[in-house]
Amino acid sequence: MAAPPRSLRLVSLRTPRFRVYAAKAETVNKVMEIVKQQLALGADAAAAVTPESKFTDLGADSLDTVEIVMALEEEFNITVEEDNAQNITTIQEAADLIDKLVA
Amino acid sequence: MYMDLLSPSERKTALSMNGEKLQKGAVLSRALVRTTLSRYTDCKVDPRSFEFKKNKFGKPEILWQSDDSRMEWPLHFNISHTSSLIACGITMDTPIGIDIEEKTRKPAKNILSLARRYFTPSEVDYLAKIPDPDAQHKEFIKLWTLKEAYVKALGRGFSGAPFNKFSIVLVAKNGIRISVAPKVLKDSDSSCDCLSENWQFALAELNSSHYMAICIEDDLRSSDSGNGRLPLGLKVWKTVPFLEDTLVSGSEAVTLIS
Numbered sequence: 209m210a211a212p213p214r215s216l217r218l219v220s221l222r223t224p225r226f227r228v229y230a231a232k233a234e235t236v237n238k239v240m241e242i243v244k245q246q247l248a249l250g251a252d253a254a255a256a257v258t259p260e261s262k263f264t265d266l267g268a269d270s271l272d273t274v275e276i277v278m279a280l281e282e283e284f285n286i287t288v289e290e291d292n293a294q295n296i297t298t299i300q301e302a303a304d305l306i307d308k309l310v311a
Numbered sequence: 312m313y314m315d316l317l318s319p320s321e322r323k324t325a326l327s328m329n330g331e332k333l334q335k336g337a338v339l340s341r342a343l344v345r346t347t348l349s350r351y352t353d354c355k356v357d358p359r360s361f362e363f364k365k366n367k368f369g370k371p372e373i374l375w376q377s378d379d380s381r382m383e384w385p386l387h388f389n390i391s392h393t394s395s396l397i398a399c400g401i402t403m404d405t406p407i408g409i410d411i412e413e414k415t416r417k418p419a420k421n422i423l424s425l426a427r428r429y430f431t432p433s434e435v436d437y438l439a440k441i442p443d444p445d446a447q448h449k450e451f452i453k454l455w456t457l458k459e460a461y462v463k464a465l466g467r468g469f470s471g472a473p474f475n476k477f478s479i480v481l482v483a484k485n486g487i488r489i490s491v492a493p494k495v496l497k498d499s500d501s502s503c504d505c506l507s508e509n510w511q512f513a514l515a516e517l518n519s520s521h522y523m524a525i526c527i528e529d530d531l532r533s534s535d536s537g538n539g540r541l542p543l544g545l546k547v548w549k550t551v552p553f554l555e556d557t558l559v560s561g562s563e564a565v566t567l568i569s
Contacts, residue, residue, distance in 0.1 A: 245419075246419055249329075252330065253329050253330050256329050256330070257329070261329065262327075265327055265328050265329050265333070266329050266333075267328070267329065267330075267333050267394070269392070269393070270459055270469070271412070271416070271418060271455060274425070274428075274429060275418060275419050275420050275425070278420055278424070278425070278428055279419075279420075290469060290470040290473045291470040293469065293470070294468055294469050294470045
């Protein structure tokens with residue numbers, strides 16, 4: 209499926225009524241890999257991870273979360289401010305923010 | 312069954328955890344909070360009856376129904392978990408934050424990089440001066456739990472009390488102090504989200520396996536720590552809800568660090 213045009217991407221991030229998967233699939237996959245690695249998920253747990261998975265549901269505590277944020281900052285060469293970091297609760301949300309910051 | 316104590320939404324949350332171990336941990340955590348709170352009402356309130364709400368920053372609190380026939384207790388609580396231990400801290404009348412961490416928890420990132428990214432310059436200096444990597448690692452975990460405990464006590468979330476805006480200073484013999492960057496304190500707007508320094512801390516080692524940090528609001532009457540009492544009037548029990556309850560403070564299971 210083709211990526212939606214840039215202007216649509218920004219609109220979708222502001223309108224909560226409908227979800228358009230704004231982040232590139234590649235970003236989502238990279239985030240998933242980083243999260244699975246940080247949390248050292250076993251095969252079964254890793255298989256159950258989806259973009260909607262909440263970090264806390266995957267067993268991440270606050271130290272895991274900051275390490276995930278640091279790993280994402282390094283991987284994508286971005287800086288995540290504290291208030292943005294606090295609002296990232298799922299893999300999809302992390303990927304959305306990354307694509308917004310990288311754009 | 313612990314599951315029976317939980318509210319429908321707590322059950323739903325517990326079951327949405329990834330995997331049986333995390334689900335059981337979530338159920339146990341709620342069971343621990345409910346049974347412990349109940350006991351602090353002299354068992355007048357059934358564990359099942361408690362209702363909870365979140366403050367505007369997401370910190371969980373007890374929701375007392377305004378029903379004249381029931382007493383309210385000024386109970387505050389806070390929870391922390393690791394994969395092997397769940398801690399629930401309870402106070403009367405004062406906000407509390409608690410954080411536990413496995414001593415051997417090895418961050419994936421280098422300690423000093425984590426500290427540089429998240430801690431204050433003086434905390435980074437403190438850690439950088441420790442030559443032994445194991446000792447440095449332990450101090451990092453101690454600082455982490457103390458900072459977490461403060462943020463959780465304040466109840467404003469990670470972004471409401473950014474780690475790099477306050478320093479925890481471990482002073483030999485009796486002291487854990489918090490020091491807030493002067494710019495933040497001098498803000499004279501009374502409605503500002505200033506970080507306050509009137510908080511007391513305790514740090515202990517549990518079972519030689521975990522560090523536990525507790526933070527409560529400073530009660531000026533008891534700020535004299537010279538009379539040999541446990542800091543903060545802290546007592547610790549090892550509990551399995553309904554099955555076991557052993558006072559462990561004062562035994563080797565709980566070693567006060569400060």
